[in-house]
Amino acid sequence: MRHRGTARRETIVGGLVVIGLGLLLSLAMAPSALAGYDDGVLAYDSGRYEAALAEFRPLVAAGHAGAEFMVGAMYFYGNGAPRDGALAAAWFHKAARQGHPLAQLAYGSLHIRGLGVLQDFVKAYMWLTLASESDIDGLRHQAVLLRAEAARMMARVEVARAQGLAQRWEPRSAGLTLDD
Numbered sequence: 001m002r003h004r005g006t007a008r009r010e011t012i013v014g015g016l017v018v019i020g021l022g023l024l025l026s027l028a029m030a031p032s033a034l035a036g037y038d039d040g041v042l043a044y045d046s047g048r049y050e051a052a053l054a055e056f057r058p059l060v061a062a063g064h065a066g067a068e069f070m071v072g073a074m075y076f077y078g079n080g081a082p083r084d085g086a087l088a089a090a091w092f093h094k095a096a097r098q099g100h101p102l103a104q105l106a107y108g109s110l111h112i113r114g115l116g117v118l119q120d121f122v123k124a125y126m127w128l129t130l131a132s133e134s135d136i137d138g139l140r141h142q143a144v145l146l147r148a149e150a151a152r153m154m155a156r157v158e159v160a161r162a163q164g165l166a167q168r169w170e171p172r173s174a175g176l177t178l179d180d
Helices: 007-027 035-045 049-061 065-077 085-097 101-113 121-132 137-151 156-168
Strands: none
Touching: 035 049, 035 065, 049 065, 065 085, 065 101, 085 101, 101 121, 101 137, 121 137, 121 156
């Protein structure tokens, strides 16, 4: 794996990751069929993080990708959970594997800088490609920008490998749950 780039690129990518995760949280406020999810998002948005986590717990146990994404955000920002990049990445990954575009953007973004995961431009490019296929305009635009930044740090063969992984990707669930 190559690790090329300048301090300027790292600053740009770091800024895009933070902007992207802020965008993700604002987009996560979209309505859901499950009242517990809506209640959790409202609690999170109003700063009642313990209440939000209480709403999300049964949902993540049931495999609700939106709740898994929100738990990842809680760990990423340290809101209602200890700030922990590795746990944030695990929850983003769990939701991303199910096809949640916000989580795919978040998980891909983490791989660019190696936040909570090992830096891996191939994985970043793959997840950002999947996120770029979203119907959400702002999310799609952010994914395309981040994917282009990752591509600038990759060899052509790595880009081709990432494209192949994205083409073969299929959603599936993972078995991680929140236990006390």
